[in-house]
Amino acid sequence: MDIISPAIRRSDVASACSRLLRTKRLRRFCGGTPMRSWSRATTNIPKTEANKVPEVQLFEERSLKLAWYAGWPDGGHNYSYPHQWLRFHCQCAECRQPFSNQRILDPSKIPGNITLLDAFIEGDCVVLEWTDNHKGRINLKWLVENHLHKLEKEDKSELSLKKSHSIGMSVIDYKELEKSEYVRHLYEAILKEGHIKVHGLPTTPGTVKKFVQDVFNLPVQRTIYGEVFDVMSTDKPINVAYSNAELKPHMDLVYYESPPGLQLLHCLKFDESVQGGESILIDGFDVAEKMRYKFPAEFNVLCSTPVTFEKIHYEREWPVHMRYRRPHIVINDKREITGFFWAPQFEGPFFASEGNVERYYDAYRKLASLIDASPTKKSFLMRPGDLIIFNNRTWLHGRNAFTVSEGVRHLQGCYVNIDEFQSQAQVTLFGNKQRIQFPHVGNQSF
Ligand SMILES: [Zn+2]
Structure with missing residues (x-):
């Protein structure tokens, strides 16, 4: 125009x-x-x-x-x-x-x-x-x-998207995504709420990758777990996720400089006989804000103390040795939170001066207690054909333990790069009209 x-x-x-x-x-x-x-x-x-x-x-x-x-x-x-x-x-x-x-x-x-x-x-x-x-x-x-x-200045234009908290989850039917307004709704829900559930996908393997290509028009983000990974119980898991143990809330691949942005998990099989195995989502940015409010001194410790995240594993088809040091919480020049990193399963050795060890663990425990008690926690069962999409840079995910005496719980997942997703959201929702103020996607951009 x-x-x-x-x-x-x-x-x-x-x-x-x-x-x-x-x-x-x-x-x-x-x-x-x-x-x-x-x-x-x-x-x-x-x-x-x-x-x-x-x-x-x-x-x-x-x-x-x-x-x-x-x-x-x-x-x-x-x-x-x-x-x-x-x-x-x-x-x-x-x-x-x-x-x-x-x-x-x-x-x-x-x-x-x-x-x-x-x-x-x-x-x-x-x-x-x-x-x-x-x-x-x-x-x-x-x-x-x-x-x-x-x-x-606060962006008062109608184009700005504000973060919103919903008690439930936005749900959309896969068939509806043939219409562009539902694709827009998909983008908006991920930006504003951090997640969305899609019902009614085919249960053929590889569907999750095809979904990313067809709906987002993006490639999947390849990682050390490949383009598409299978989440099911195995005898010698290369990851806790590939067992039936409880998976405490965490973010994936925080030992990467750029951890995956969106995570998609598609349920291929979830037999009725499987007990437990509920999926869990928690808003990490919300927890970090609570930390700032309730424990300001400890919040500063978590902003200024680098911790080690690592994946060092030689007994796998592709041996990997990755180590990345960063604080749990990243803030910008205005002290707004731009990044949050939480993955106890992948913490490596904590290197710090002796005097800083106790105050770090004290802050760590307080943050962990806020995660456990977070009112943003969502717990739900996946059914075959269900797909959940969430922002791995702002939300934690986990899973309750489950028993698989006879049945099978099989999810297939993949990732989308956060910057490519944000770009595609801008192009799809607003075009070149204006630089939109999105809710923070957690990519550490100031
Ligand atoms: Zn000039």
């Missing part, structure tokens, strides 16, 4: 030209010294003029102030753009390669004392002239969507 109507563009180009002439004239009157400060008396933004191009309101010593009319996303405000920031973000063909949109400008060569000489609106861009003899341009829509303080 083109936001600016051609009529507005034409009239604005005319006014921009007169403004440019005036600026140049002013420069001449100043005896050749470039004018770096001029202002226009447009402090009141008429809120009714939706989508009208912004006013170059104030040309300050170190920044350019643009007044955006209501109707622009985030409009109805003035935003300041530092001169140097604008130079770094120049979008002209010399600075960004057309089509690939990759930056070809070498930003390290921009002088630190760079300032703007002139700025005016032309078409859907602001044209900028800097003291390094560069004349460039930046798209207006991009500027209003990416102003400096964008992330400090």
Whole structure:
């Protein structure tokens, strides 16, 4: 959708030209010294003029102030753009390669004392002239969507998705996924609630991988367990999951730099004679927030103490030796939680100074008690043809012990990379309309 109507563009180009002439004239009157400060008396933004191009309101010593009319996303405000920031973000063909949109400008060569000489609106861009003899341009829509303080403001657009807590689980029928609105619902449930259940899949092996390819249009994330893994009781399990023992809540493959994003578990067989074996999900991010609230000092310990997660196993077809050190909780510059890691089954040796050992284990126990008592816990039985999808970066999963005197419990699973999922969610739900504020997917992005 083109936001600016051609009529507005034409009239604005005319006014921009007169403004440019005036600026140049002013420069001449100043005896050749470039004018770096001029202002226009447009402090009141008429809120009714939706989508009208912004006013170059104030040309300050170190920044350019643009007044955006209501109707622009985030409009109805003035935003300041530092001169140097604008130079770094120049979008002209010399600075960004057309089509690939990759930056070809070498930003390290921009002088630190760079300032703007002139700025005016032309078409859907602001044209900028800097003291390094560069004349460039930046798209207006991009500027209003990416102003400096964008992330400090709460996104009030209808496009933003907020995390929501539901007592049950969203359930969808496999056949419904032929319709695009149900695919959208699938994405939204995973983003907002962290999980969804799909009923009625065929019980043929390999269906789970085909589901990822058909519904998400993505490849599965291959790991040391292959593309698709079978979860069923075996005599010599290479993983506790492949036995009938209780599987305490955990996240998978936290010894990877990028642990799997989505986990899909598809039930192929679950005989009536099997006792127990309920699947369990717990919201790890919710637990981490509770930890911050109830035990702030211990929360800080868990944010600052690296622990070892490892998978060292030589007696398997593909011997592996993986070790990764990270804290249980990762926070960003605003102290928001961006990552959570919990997998007692895969903890390796704890390396720390002697004085830190006790305070770490104390914090660890408190976190474990919050996981056990979490009100977000969901417990349910999988039936043949059921598929659960959950975010392995924000939710813990587990399983109650079960007995298999005669029957079989057989699940097949696979993973989807978290960044590829987030990208696909953006493309499917919103397209290139706006950078959406998703609930945090747990990929540690600040
Ligand atoms: Zn440029």
